[in-house]
Amino acid sequence: MPGEWRVREVRFGAEGVTLAGLLGVPGGEAVAGVVLDGGSGPSDRDNDGSFRPIRRYLLEAGVAVLSYDKRGVGRSSGRWCAATMDDLASDALAALGFLRAQPEVPDEAAGLFGHSEGGWVALRAAARGAPSWVVTNSCPGVTPAEQERYARTTAARASGSRHERDVDSVVAFYDRLVEAGRRGAGFAEATRIVAEAGHPALAAFWSDVDADGWEFLKRKQDHDPLPDALRLRCPHLAIFGGADELVPVAASVRLFGEAACDADRDHRASLTVQVFAGADHRVRRDGVLAPGYLPTLAKWIHAPG
Template identity: 65%
Template sequence: MVGGSGPSDRNNDRCFPPIRRHLVSAGLAVLSYDKRGVGGSSGDRRDATMEDLAADAVAALDFLRAQPGVRPEAVGLFGHSEGGWVVLRAATARPGLPWMITNSCPGVTPAAQERYALAHALHLQHHAQQDIDSSLALFDRLVEAGRRDATFTEVKQLVESAGRKASLADYWADVDERLWEFLKHKQDHDPGPDALRLHCPHLAVFGGRDPLVPVDESIRLFSAWACHPDRHHQATLTAEVFPGANHRIQTERGTRLAPRYLSTLTQWIKDRTPLDS
């Protein structure tokens, strides 16, 4: 299990434990780990590229495969949110992978996903349309600044000259020089090439009311990649949307996992790796 963005530990901020418990009770061995620089892991996540994070996932995969009582040919990958991009990249390094699950993983780039999340949040906060438009325009300028490798001093001046919009506070508040360097090199990551190189069945899970991910667009993109003539014939796609669920596939204001979510994960995995063989 690979966690999402930010300083995610092995529990992915309490998101993973109930999923782990259910999978273990169904007879599956589960491994999740602290991201670089978090919990018991060395290094720094802000220095890590997608290749680095995928290499960590592959190392975890190989470690689990080597454990006594674990059938190595049955072990797959589960990635939540940003972790979905990570396992897509990791899967390309292990062509014999039997299955892969992405959980609330955007099919769009990080920049497009962040823009969608910002627009959604501003509408929920009932900002005036003029303020929403100007905030998104400023966000677009920051993305373009990242593409031309602008320094943190330059973008800080850009934000200050725009009046440090309160509506952009959630996105910009914690950005410092080091985080800016990380964000600008990550912002245009395209999951498409990795999806096209898949050799295994893919389950893409989404919450129907995810405020962070453009679900319709993500499903459209994953479907297009699954139908591409260059895609391996074993790389089937199953998309599951849980109505009313959020980014963590939770309902009832985030108090419980969506009905059928855990059973769907378990049954889908069992259908591809029979546990009695």
């Protein structure tokens, strides 16, 4: 009956890997379907729990939801740290194909939702494939290197550095780290740069990075999302938290807006931007999703563009 929904464990193949996740379908035929792609690192089907309230709300709104463990995480095979952005985009497209194959899901109303790094993945997938729409959630419009530079600057200021020269020093060491990555430096050299900086803002960034993680960072650090945004052939909803300390929100809105205004962009592509004042990187205020976030997301998925 309407309003009832169910969730089941699923597995599906992608390029060289088998991905595992959760498929939720509403009671009766779904009005739309969405694939949820998590953020950076070893993100699972729940994206550290942040996808659970989104999944529940969308299911109750009649939207089928598929989320999955990133390759090498949970019950998925492979290694995420050995992947490229194209590999991750192929995984997202495989998930979209699996979702569209479900009898309850209308093929013409299935799209991609990507959080943070997952937004870059969703944009790359959308530029290569044909989702009905794409939602990016706290996805920077700048490269990973530029985004992390902004985050280290914000973290240095928040750590109690009393002088701007202290912040400048952290940023200078971060820039050295980026340049080391560009010339292929090894993990030991990168670790020495972070240790030499001797600042918690850089140490916090490095705390979860191992040798494999450093190789992944080197591969992705200059990924530019704007060419993918220019190649979109579908509506794009870009969501941000106005108090996001990890993403340069104003710059990202401007850059996605410039891409949307490009005269050569496909006429089917549109851009809607929603910034939730006072919300953080996961679009939360006081630990819960910002007021209006879930209704805004569901309403747009029901009628994108």
